[in-house]
Amino acid sequence: MAPVHTMRAMAPEQQETMQQEDSERRKRVRRTTLVVTLVVLFFYFGFIAMMMYRATHPHP
Amino acid sequence: MAEPHAETTAHAEHEHMPHGWRRWVFATNHKDIGTMYLVASCVMFFIGGAAAMVIRAQLFQPGGKLVDPGVFNSLITLHGLIMIFGAIMPAWVGLANWMIPLQIGAPDMALPRLNNLSFWILPFAFSLLIATLFVPGSAPAGGWTMYPPLVLQFGDSFPMLIFAIHLMGISSILGAINVIVTIMNLRAPGMTLLRMPLFVWTWLITAFLLIAVMPVLAGAVTMLLTDHFFGTSFFNAAGGGDPVMFQHIFWFFGHPEVYIMILPAFGVISEIIPTFSRKPLFGYEAMVYATASIAFLSFIVWAHHMFTVGLPVSAQLFFMFSTMLIAVPTGVKVFNWAATMWKGSLTFEPPMLFAVAFLFLFSIGGFSGLMLALVPADYQYHGTYFVVAHFHYVLVSGAAFAIMGAVYYWLPKWSGRMYDMTLAKWHFWLSAIFVNVLFFPQHFLGLAGMPRRIPDYAVQFTDWNMVSSIGGFAFGLSQLLLPYVVWKCVRSGKRVEANKTWDGAHGLEWELPSPAPFHSWTVPPSEALIARGAEH
Ligand code: HEM
Ligand SMILES: [Cu+2]
Numbered sequence: 328m329a330p331v332h333t334m335r336a337m338a339p340e341q342q343e344t345m346q347q348e349d350s351e352r353r354k355r356v357r358r359t360t361l362v363v364t365l366v367v368l369f370f371y372f373g374f375i376a377m378m379m380y381r382a383t384h385p386h387p
Numbered sequence: 388m389a390e391p392h393a394e395t396t397a398h399a400e401h402e403h404m405p406h407g408w409r410r411w412v413f414a415t416n417h418k419d420i421g422t423m424y425l426v427a428s429c430v431m432f433f434i435g436g437a438a439a440m441v442i443r444a445q446l447f448q449p450g451g452k453l454v455d456p457g458v459f460n461s462l463i464t465l466h467g468l469i470m471i472f473g474a475i476m477p478a479w480v481g482l483a484n485w486m487i488p489l490q491i492g493a494p495d496m497a498l499p500r501l502n503n504l505s506f507w508i509l510p511f512a513f514s515l516l517i518a519t520l521f522v523p524g525s526a527p528a529g530g531w532t533m534y535p536p537l538v539l540q541f542g543d544s545f546p547m548l549i550f551a552i553h554l555m556g557i558s559s560i561l562g563a564i565n566v567i568v569t570i571m572n573l574r575a576p577g578m579t580l581l582r583m584p585l586f587v588w589t590w591l592i593t594a595f596l597l598i599a600v601m602p603v604l605a606g607a608v609t610m611l612l613t614d615h616f617f618g619t620s621f622f623n624a625a626g627g628g629d630p631v632m633f634q635h636i637f638w639f640f641g642h643p644e645v646y647i648m649i650l651p652a653f654g655v656i657s658e659i660i661p662t663f664s665r666k667p668l669f670g671y672e673a674m675v676y677a678t679a680s681i682a683f684l685s686f687i688v689w690a691h692h693m694f695t696v697g698l699p700v701s702a703q704l705f706f707m708f709s710t711m712l713i714a715v716p717t718g719v720k721v722f723n724w725a726a727t728m729w730k731g732s733l734t735f736e737p738p739m740l741f742a743v744a745f746l747f748l749f750s751i752g753g754f755s756g757l758m759l760a761l762v763p764a765d766y767q768y769h770g771t772y773f774v775v776a777h778f779h780y781v782l783v784s785g786a787a788f789a790i791m792g793a794v795y796y797w798l799p800k801w802s803g804r805m806y807d808m809t810l811a812k813w814h815f816w817l818s819a820i821f822v823n824v825l826f827f828p829q830h831f832l833g834l835a836g837m838p839r840r841i842p843d844y845a846v847q848f849t850d851w852n853m854v855s856s857i858g859g860f861a862f863g864l865s866q867l868l869l870p871y872v873v874w875k876c877v878r879s880g881k882r883v884e885a886n887k888t889w890d891g892a893h894g895l896e897w898e899l900p901s902p903a904p905f906h907s908w909t910v911p912p913s914e915a916l917i918a919r920g921a922e923h
Contacts, residue, residue, distance in 0.1 A: 352572060356497045359568045363598055367560055371602035374636060378610060378621055382628065 404905045412507075415499035416905060417484045418801070420506050424481025425794070427509060429870055431473030432787075434517070436863050438466040443825075443859035446852050449844055459842035460528035461520065467531030471648070472555045473513050475782065478790045479651045480505075480562045483590050485801065487566065489896040489903060490584045492575025492912040497568040505561035512554035519544035519551075530840060532637060533608070535622040535630050539615050549612045556605045563597035566590055575895075575911035581672065582921035584894050588675050589654030592682045596643045596650070599686075604640040607633060631696050638689035646685040649781065650678060652749075652789030653720060656742050658894070659796055660724050663739035664731030665891035667922060670723040677716035677723075684713045694765045703762045710760040717753060721746065736889070737811040741792030744819045745785060752780030755830065773833025779826045788818070791869060798873065799888040803902030804880030810872050817865035824858025895920045 404410065414420050441462055445451040454462065484502065488495055496502050519526040524542030527533070533552075539545065570591045574583070583591075610621040611633070620626025622633045653674075661668045668674065690698060690706040698706075724746055735743070755777040759765050768774060791814075799805050828851035833839075837848045844852065887897045898916050899907050912920075 355572045356568055359571050360498065360564060363564045363567055366598055367564075367602050369602075370599055371606050374603050374606040375610065378606075378632065378636070381632070382621065 413503065414506075415495075415503055417488050417496045417499070417502065418903065418905065420496075420502050421481045421484030421486075422801075423506055424477045424484060427506075428474050428478035428481060428790075431469050431477070431513065432866070435466050435469035435474055436866065438462045438469070439859065440863050442466065443856040445842055446844070447856040448853065449846050449849055451843060454842070456842040457525050457528060460530075460840065461526035463840050464527050464530055465516065465520070468516060468552075469513070470782075471531065471644070472552075472559075473509075475648045475786050475790070476559060477509060479590075479593070479648070480559075482586075482651065482655075482790070482793055482797075483562070483566055486797065486896060487569060487587055487590060488573070489800075489899060489907060490587050490894055491570065491573065491578050492895050492908045492917065493569060493573035494906065494909045496565050497573050498565045501561050502565055505558045505565070508554050508558040508561075512551045512558065515547050515554070516551040519547050522547065532634075532641070533611065534637070535611060535614065535633050538611060539623075545615060546612065549608045552608050553605055556601045559597055560601045563594040563601070566594040567598070570594075575908065575917060577914040577917045578895075578921075581675070582917060584654075584920075585657035585668065585671070585674055585678075586651065586654035589650045589657075589678050592678050593647050593650045596647050596682055596685065600640040600643045600647075603636060604644075607636040607640065610636075631693075634693050634696060635689070638692045639686075641692065642689045643682075643685045645778070645781070646681060648786045649749075650682065652745070652786050653678060655789045655793040655796070656724060656745055659738045659742040659792055660727050661893070662796075662889050662891045663734050663736060663742070664728045665733075666727055666731040667893075668723070669726035669729075670719070673719055674723055677719040680716040681713060684709060684716070688713065691760055691765070694762050695769045707760055707762050711757065714753070714757060721750060721753075736795075737808065737815055738792045738796035738889075740812065740815045740819075741788045741795065744815070745788045745792065748780055748784030748788070748819075748822070752777055752782075752785055755780065768833060770838055771833035772829045772837045772839055775839050776826050776829035776833060779829070783826070784819075784822050791815075791818075794869075794873065796889075797896070798876060799883045800896055800899070800901050800903055802877050802880065803882060803900075804876050805883050805888070806872050806876035806880055810868060810875075814865060814868040814872060817868070818862065821858045821862035821865060825855055825862050826858070828852075828855045828858075893920055893922055 404416070405413070410419060411423060414423065441454060442459070445453045445459055484496065487493070522543040524544060526544050527538065527541050527548045529537040529541070533548070538548075541548070570583075570587060610619070613619040614621050614623055614628070620628035622628045622630045624630060657668055657674055688706055688710045690702060691710045694703055694706070733739070755773065759768055759774065759777060795806070795811055832848055832851050832855070835848065837844055883901045886900055888901065889897075895908075895912055895917065896903070898912065898920065
């Protein structure tokens with residue numbers, strides 16, 4: 328997520344590769360965020376589901 | 388020597404930063420957000436501390452009449468929640484915000500607006516929590532562990548408690564997501580995983596713990612909420628539910644949570660000790676793997692908090708042995724720190740003083756933990772002041788000392804000024820002495836059978852309670868020095884010119900000017916710089 332003012336210090340051709348890297352990195356950031364968020368939701372609903380299963384299938 | 392680098396030469400001139408209240412309310416800069424977290428943590432530390440002072444005053448002698456027993460129980464509950472979720476955790480998130488981008492050569496955190504949100508949730512959460520003291524009926528008074536059925540008996544304050552916990556949980560989860568995404572994606576080219584400073588490593592592992600267990604806490608309190616308001620019976624025996632199940636779920640969260648509070652401390656100690664020993668950290672990779680194994684083991688020990696609820700013997704044995712296993716990676720760490728100091732040229736500036744005190748006092752807490760892990764022994768210790776002594780050694784002289792050490796270590800980098808060393812040393816010595824006066828006698832009280840969480844006690848416990856209270860008042864008062872030292876430093880401390888405040892320091896943060904400019908590493912650091920920083 329290189330901020331805009333980074334670019335100012337660079338030559339145009341450098342800026343171009345920078346922008347490519349930037350969108351690539353943005354994509355990776357988005358993917359990691361998504362995966363981690365799914366893990367969070369999995370744990371939240373997973374534990375509630377486990378409890379509901381246990382409540383409806385009591386131990387002897 | 389590395390070539391001169393645009394970023395590392397002073398260039399504070401063209402900083403465009405927002406001004407006035409907007410700078411803080413709409414903050415997206417990791418340094419500003421870090422600062423806000425640290426300030427908020429300090430405020431909560433003193434609010435939680437005020438509760439503790441009332442608690443120690445009430446317990447100064449038997450038959451204390453300072454507060455009524457119900458209020459006492461609420462103060463115990465709020466003290467725990469405020470210190471854990473309001474003081475220790477936000478301090479770590481603040482330090483993560485400040486230091487992770489500086490240490491991995493990133494221009495900011497990966498998700499700056501989310502970062503703003505995770506901070507600003509906190510004032511609402513804690514206002515709500517503290518407001519429970521002022522609603523009709525009682526504030527939550529069942530302890531920070533919120534066990535049903537007791538917790539379900541509080542009136543209007545109950546939904547406020549649950550909502551506050553949800554908010555804190557969301558804030559922590561968002562913070563953890565940000566840390567993970569940042570470390571995974573924003574490391575400067577050349578900053579390989581095994582070159583990362585240990586503070587970054589321990590925080591990465593902590594963030595994974597947070598991701599796994601904060602949702603579990605959220606799930607548990609959601610089920611409390613539905614039990615209370617929507618007629619479910621998750622934990623209600625009358626409806627076929629199981630209150631012990633809450634304890635299992637709570638501690639599945641709760642034990643990793645205590646490691647969430649201590650792993651970043653291990654990171655900080657691993658930064659400070661090499662600096663003031665002027666030697667590389669002994670066994671860098673072993674430290675990383677030890678941290679990871681502690682994190683893994685922390686998921687399979689939770690029932691050591693429940694030895695007395697009537698677990699099957701096989702379960703007691705499993706959890707006893709798994710708990711004792713944690714001593715192995717913890718031992719690796721302590722011995723590595725000691726080996727780092729071995730034959731080093733040691734100096735004892737305030738950060739090092741706190742780090743060395745951490746080594747001794749955290750180990751005392753580790754040993755009492757080991758005693759508690761023995762099932763037959765825990766039958767006697769459980770629910771007594773011995774447990775209180777244990778967790779205050781690991782949390783106050785452990786986690787809190789590490790936080791203070793970190794502040795004294797990095798404050799010159801943050802502010803560009805040096806603090807008053809003499810006052811900081813006073814702060815250290817008063818804290819180190821009185822924390823022991825405060826908590827060591829609680830071991831004796833616990834072994835003699837004094838229960839925790841009670842507003843009054845039998846006369847034979849009087850003497851050590853008096854000693855403990857005196858230690859408490861002195862410890863509490865000494866803590867006022869910390870914000871004073873920081874304030875004085877920021878206002879009028881002597882300017883530090885060098886990038887490196889401490890001659891033995893390593894790492895990318897010390898390649899930046901002091902104070903670290905508002906925008907740092909906008910151009911990633913060079914490989915040479917990274918390699919120099921990573922000479923562990
Ligand atoms: C060295 C390894 C450790 C061991 C073997 C250990 C063991 C234990 C055991 C067995 C208990 C339950 C005692 C009882 O209720 O009867 C306990 C409680 C506790 N421990 Fe530890 N512990 C260790 C480290 C830590 C650390 C590092 C922290 C936090 C930074 C911590 C925080 C706590 C807290 C907060 C409680 C009390 C929870 C409560 O009931 O309110 N412990 N510990
Ligand atoms: Cu535990």
